[in-house]
Amino acid sequence: MLQLSVFMENTSGTLTAVLGTLKENNIQLHAISVADTADYGICRMICDNPQKAFKVLEQNGVAASLSEIIVLEMKDVPGSAADLIALFAKSGLSIAYLYSFHYEGRQALAFRTDDREKAKEIITVNALKEIL
């Protein structure tokens, strides 16, 4: 799935401006997650039209980017996230960031690992359901 990432400074109004631009362009968000350091942060989003979102943000002078991210379907029961992540940890993969959301009636887990090829392999071997 394509993820939209936005670099933003830790000042008030930055997030509002970005989300406002997306709203004006009728873009629907499925997931949003913000990580921060002392001076700046990164906002990651899953939306219905990432290419369009990227374009409008770019036109507004925002530092944005698109990247492929792994999104797995999870069962809506206790322990499903724990089991999924354990599969990757067992193979020595580390996770840079992770967030979960509801997507078209399904529970979804989005994350980034340091080794995408290996992650794909684990998905195939374990017959995990990837949301593309």
Add this chain to the structure above:
Amino acid sequence: MSRDEMSALQGKRLHKVVSYVYHNVPFYRAKMQAMDLTPDDIRTIEDIVKLPFTTKQDIRDNYPFGLQAAPQSEIIRIHASSGTTGKATIVGYTRKDIEIWSECMSRCLTAYGVSREDLFSVAYGYGLFTGGLGVHYGVENMGASVIPASTGNTEKHIGLIRDLGVTGIACTPSYALHLAETMEALGVNKGDLKLRIGAFGAEPWTENMRQEIQERLGLKGYNLYGLSEIMGPCVSYECECQNGSHICEDHFYPEIIDPATLSPLGRGKEGELVFTTLTKEGMPLLRYRTRDLCSLLEGECACGRTEVRMGRIVGRSDDMLIIRGINVFPSQVESVLLGIPECAPRFKLIVERIGNLDSLTVQVEMRQEYFAQGFDTLAPVTELEKKVASKLKSVLSISAKVQIKSPGAIERSQGKTAFVEDRRKLK
């Protein structure tokens, strides 16, 4: 020496140095010829106003040795100070220059009360910077014991000051405060030290800083002024009155001009300080514009010296910043950023005094295209920060904290000076 005797000596020396550069420096000959001047037009010190000015840009345009008057075989030392675009200002000294420098420096030390019995520590940087070696030679010349401590390793330095019974020190005023702070952290009491004289310079400082340094280190702090283009530390010094700095005007003739109109201003008026070297052989300069703003004080000093005094430096007529004793021009930062495609050459400099040390923060805008290449973590941003910091360090010679800003985040400004926010309270 009476004022009349001084003027006569200055006039004689001025005529000599003008003839010397006229015949040895094509730059000055061309300038004087364009003004229809010959050395014979310069007979008294009052004639100095007829002469052309020299700027830092002139030195840069003639890099590296274009303004040198003495043949290379006569040059025995070369110093360099930072330039605005990575090119340094090169200054060559003849043996006689070094002797005069040492003599003037000894004059400063004597006024501070240093004698042959003193142990004097030099905590300016040794190297291309004139601070370290300049003071060092002055101390040796007058026969006191010099301790070439240089900068860094403050704890070891404090140990030496205590164990050897060091009585005098030369450093930047901010380093003096850092020394006091480190001492206090180590539990070293000022009563354990024999320090009584401090020579402070290479950066602007205030009366409040003087009081604080004197109180915390238990010494008397005196101003020491100089610039490498003219000589180095020794150009002017405070006496026991601590009321203005006496200029070694038999060697460095001072004028105050209006930086806008370039016309000379009278005693007591604040303007740009200009120096003419009266005895220098290596790289003599006529009416060199220091860009330092101050005034020449009226009246005689209570100490009895008749040399003219200059007041505190109250600012600059250009955008140069002095950070931890190092000259920093915003244009240097700009040139570094122009060489880093990930950044827009848009920046803001913030200078602060944190604790007692100057700190420089460079805010710079990241380009959209850099982030747009699929980045989804902050790692590339921190990498960019490190890259900018390391390139800045190599050009500026001081460490700066780099803050990456989003595109368009830095306010657009009209004048260059708006790029700088100096939060230090120096006035």
